[in-house]
């Protein structure tokens with residue numbers, strides 16, 4: 133029987149990063165993973181494959197809409213869906229293979245199979261039982277499907293099935309205007325599907341700064357997505373490969389139906405802890421099924437830790453990675469810290485949407501005095517040259533101290549631009565610190581600087 137300092141359960145971004153950090157800190161580590169390849173949901177059926185499809189369809193959009201204006205003449209490319217899927221699989225393969233390489237490099241054992249924790253200090257996989265001084269649960273999440281809906285991953289799909297549809301549907305209904313629904317909805321809209329998004333709330337992307345959400349909805353509508361807001365989905369019926377979604381409008385309780393070739397259920401995710409044996413061990417869960425942990429990611433059972441989507445907080449790969457490193461460092465006796473006030477969020481549509489920290493709504497609710505500095509990409513030379521002038525940067529700063537409290541970007545490379553502001557926030561910077569930092573011209577990042585200038589004496593290019 134093998135014994136380890138640490139056994140990590142799950143090889144997603146939380147688990148594999150944690151395992152690598154444990155190995156770097158001198159621990160003997162194994163990771164239990166039941167999928168055929170490493171990388172978890174994110175690399176296999178989430179972040180990475182969806183980004184490949186978002187990229188390919190954005191290229192198509194550019195060819196259809198902007199090439200001729202740039203003097204690039206000729207017919208726009210036609211879509212070879214099989215090839216697009218194989219490009220996506222190839223990207224996934226490169227990334228999952230990369231993790232396998234990193235495991236070898238760091239001498240991490242991959243135990244193939246699904247883990248159970250039969251007792252404190254033990255991990256069982258199939259007929260084998262391993263000793264572990266510490267166990268880190270990083271088993272991720274699964275789609276949370278509404279009652280009354282049966283997913284077959286062909287006609288009624290979660291994000292997993294949406295990445296492998298056997299053809300581009302003529303019509304697609306997306307249930308839920310959250311991150312998954314809008315990213316994948318916009319992929320299929322660009323491929324020519326008629327996409328209708330049904331959302332329970334009266335606005336898209338709950339929790340997002342409301343001004344940005346409104347602008348985002350306008351842009352997506354311009355791209356052809358249709359929205360039915362304030363609509364509660366009640367069920368989906370499949371007949372002859374067509375799905376009929378029934379929903380009720382909340383304002384007048386009227387009942388409606390819509391029929392489509394495919395339905396994407398994107399109504400959130402829930403922790404995936406099935407089969408781990410947490411009940412028998414007495415590991416405490418919240419009412420939402422999240423594993424309860426203390427500030428060191430320790431559960432109530434000694435030697436068992438949990439991170440990522442299995443615990444509270446945003447279900448984001450990078451949040452899981454940070455927790456993965458922190459839990460490893462904590463086990464090694466260090467004093468790590470994850471700053472939950474500075475975790476960026478990105479929606480990888482075109483344009484991208486990103487955020488960090490407070491929104492105007494959270495600041496108002498807390499009764500805090502704040503200032504807003506905004507700058508539109510239309511005033512940014514690089515964005516104009518690249519047909520990317522839609523959107524803006526919005527900084528929220530403390531009215532007295534000018535300290536940055538939050539930022540929201542909708543526009544080109546928003547997912548990259550946000551990190552300048554994250555670093556500034558980590559250093560407790562004021563908007564003036566960004567405003568006085570020289571930014572190369574012409575770059576999109578000048579829009580961030582201009583928004584910072586707008587918090588003071590004013591932006592230059594508006």
Ligand code: NAI
Nearest residue numbers: 308309310311312313331332364365398399400401447478
């Ligand atoms: P979500 O929580 O972002 O959005 C779900 C939406 O479904 C909400 O707007 C909700 O109001 C709506 N909804 C719930 N019940 C409904 C009903 N009966 N009828 C109509 N609408 C209903 O969840 P999503 O998009 O499924 O994503 C799951 C998780 O994965 C999220 O935590 C997200 O952060 C993460 N994720 C992050 C990505 C990124 O960072 N780019 C990409 C993909 C997923």
